[in-house]
Amino acid sequence: MTRYAIPLLGLAWAASCATGEVPSARFANAPAVTRVDDRRDVPDKPSEREFIHSLYHYDGVVQRRLSRALELPRTRRALGVNALDEVPDSTWFTNRIGVRELTPDEVRRGPVQVGSPEAHRPWMIHSTKTGGSEPGFMISDARGKKFLLKLDMAAFPEQLTATHVIVGRLLWACGFNVTEDHVVYFRPDDLVIAADAVGKDVFGDKHPLRRDEVEAVLARVAVEPDGRLRGMASLWLDGKPLGGPPAEGVRDDDPNDRIPHQLRRDLRGAYAIFAWLDHVDVQESNFLDMWVKEGDRHYVKHYLLDFGKALGVMNTTGINPRHGREYVIDFAAIARSLVTAGAMKRPWEGREPSPLRGVGMFEADGFDPGAWKPDSPAYVPFLTADRFDKFWGARIVIRFTREQIRAAVDAGRLSDPRAADYLTDTLIARQRATARYWFARVNPLDRFAAASSETGAILCFDDLALVHQLDDAAATQYRVSTYDNGVQPLGPVTVVRPDAAGHACTGALPLAASSDGYTIVRVETVRPGFDRATFVHIARDAASGAPRLIGIWRP
């Protein structure tokens, strides 16, 4: 077999050159899959993954990074994508913004179902918070609902709490499963220590929680001028926690988890979204899989959590302007700085924290959507993410209207309206930078629709760069060519132009003569400095005979 492999490879290469115009992707003549069934019964609870912080980052920064390189991973297009290059709904992701109308109110509420504990005081403290170093408690409110209560550090009032909620709402609207988080105000005497409350030290040793321990935590916390405290209450998730998903491969004891995580589009594409939000605190402990019960079946649902370090809050609370621009341990940055003897200006220089209460070091100036880095290189989906994944993420990001973003910001209950204005404006500026960047790297045509015409089909689409006024409609044209399944041209190349709103339709396109009329339409966007194509696959619906969209391939 191997004897023929080399000549065969050569042949394949020669063939691909000859038909280089049309990539080899082909699609079944069927409607695209909009949801997958990964909710099949998992009767046995998958094992809980323990998160060992140093080990995780050591592996991510050093050892696994090396050994992964030695495994020569091939750059692969993402999986978990349907024929139209979209992510179907699953236990990981639910298409929300842009797929349906989200009112600003809906964005403001986000995942909220139970509601804030603020009106349901006093709160019973059950334990101090485990996990990271930020102060907090496990509480239950007067309704008996359990929450994780996190607090702002004294030097950074409102930052963590506001950011946690704002970013949670935006990520929810993007389509991720997130915790139900609320900004809450309370007084120290709203906190009642439960009879069986425990304090835990770092070794996990428990002891009855004392009032002075609670006071010690509260002493580190920002206090409002009127003596109230401000917190972020995160509704404790339903189900049994399984820890975060592995950054590579699948959870072996979850049969629904079939796509290696480093190949999942929704995880890889989140890069563009996290970059937009400067959500740098990406590590396994900030993802949480829950083994949930529905009726008499169980399955695993995948959550994102802990957004309190996004929007530049990590830069201020961590007192380091490098966050988002360098990994915390960044060998490449160290080497660059070493060999240039510091002569090179680093991308984080000149950053200043915002003077506004509740705002971290978060700005649009100097934001490079393609060079953004989370704190650690350990999260493999961001290493394998390609421009198509990030284009997918950018398409979601750009869908937010100012009103929707403002609604999410309002959920953060910032006391200074200028802070809310600043965050909204900055999010919009970064949103546009994100879109501008990725829309220059993949042909930004979207929302394709096929209609029948007398002689074949008409294809309509939106040019996202024009819809969002990132480029000039007057200077844009589309060169449209059609091919049959065997890559034979079906007619002459035609040229169409967009309307002022960035919408365009082709003339009547001939469909292939084959029984199902399988036709590949190449739409090439041409404007100054830009020339890229998208391949749209159309075939006749067997039942109605009408042409329909069956696949999109972005080269």
Next chain:
Amino acid sequence: MTAADVAGAPVAGDESGRTDPVDDDSVARQGLRGALFVPKVAVNLALSPARLSAWAYDRYHLDELYYRVFFNDARTIGVIPSASFTSGFGINAGARFVDRDLFGAREQLSIAAGIGGRYQQVYKVAVQSGDRLGRVAVELDGQYELRPKDPFYGIGDNDDSAMPAAPVDPRFDPTAIETRYRERLARAAGIVAVQLVGDLHLRSASELTDRTFSPSDTRDGTPIDTVYDPAMLVGYGGVRYVYSELELRFDDRRRATQYEPRPFYSVGSLAAVFGGRIHRLDGAPDYWRYGADLQHFVRIGEGPRVVALRLRGEAVSGTRSEVPFTELPQLGGVDDLRGYPTDRFRDRVLTLGTIEYSWDLSPLLSASAFVDTGRVFGSLDDFGFGHLRVGYGVALQAHTENSFGFQSSLSSSIDGGLFLNLSFNPVFAIDERVRRR
């Protein structure tokens, strides 16, 4: 969305709608991957101790465990291990007991002991008044050291020379050969510092010192008495003195922003002048010691990137026949005139200039390149810019946000030689006359 909503939908992984064959890894890639399997296993094996430490660090909370074992709950009382390496001396290891809050105003007691490297044994006790006395800080020290192999290269700015036929008089003979001597040092010191205004301090210090000397073991190098005539080595029979000095010090060296590591100065200056008198208790004549230390830090970029300038001068008033050979101002080594052996030069007058550029590599790491130049003179009248000794090198510093970790430097000089040093003290620490080496 519920299970019922997705019943009948394809399972995850079957959503692509693609009918073309899935592309797989090329044969070449698979072959190469197979070939790399063994290197991969080797890398993983080689790194497994590091991986194990990373695991154990968190699994057993080793940092917390250290404090739990070696410190009290308030972390004010505890034991701190220490280690350093100096080329020419080797490794020093020790431990320090501290109580950082004796009576509630950050009064500090520290007791340290160490062995190895420059020291056969070293013991130190110190008490500091902390915040107790407001603008006044008082420190009392006791120190006892056995040093088996301190270096002596003769007196004066002399190049390395050949072995003399008979032991020479270092006061007049230019012979410079690396020799070693043993020393026992016992010392008690007291320091009172008063904040005058702002960054201006007046410090008064006194010490009572007793030193005795003998030749080192031959395995530690050439014993001093095989090259230099012990009868002509001033003080070799033992010295005992009281030294008292006054120093006026302006010091506003600091980091420029909270985004810079605290242990590094990026702006500000130091200007210190001092004068003091050595009163010999062993019948020998008294003399003066005086000098100045000027430092200036220019921040030329963020990170920070800093150019540091330093000028230092020191002199004694006694003649070579009056000042004990160990009390002559000395040059060479990690703290001054890097690129030369420790204490390579000594004489009645010392001058030193440093220009150092340092830049950050990461929040926890910075690098620097430096040139040290200076020389010793027989008297102030000899002072000039001729025949300067010049050392240069590069260094890497590790630190946390709040404290200095270590500095590792590689240095050489126009006179040759290569020196690797690992030091746990920052270079721009002020050289104190009392409590000096």
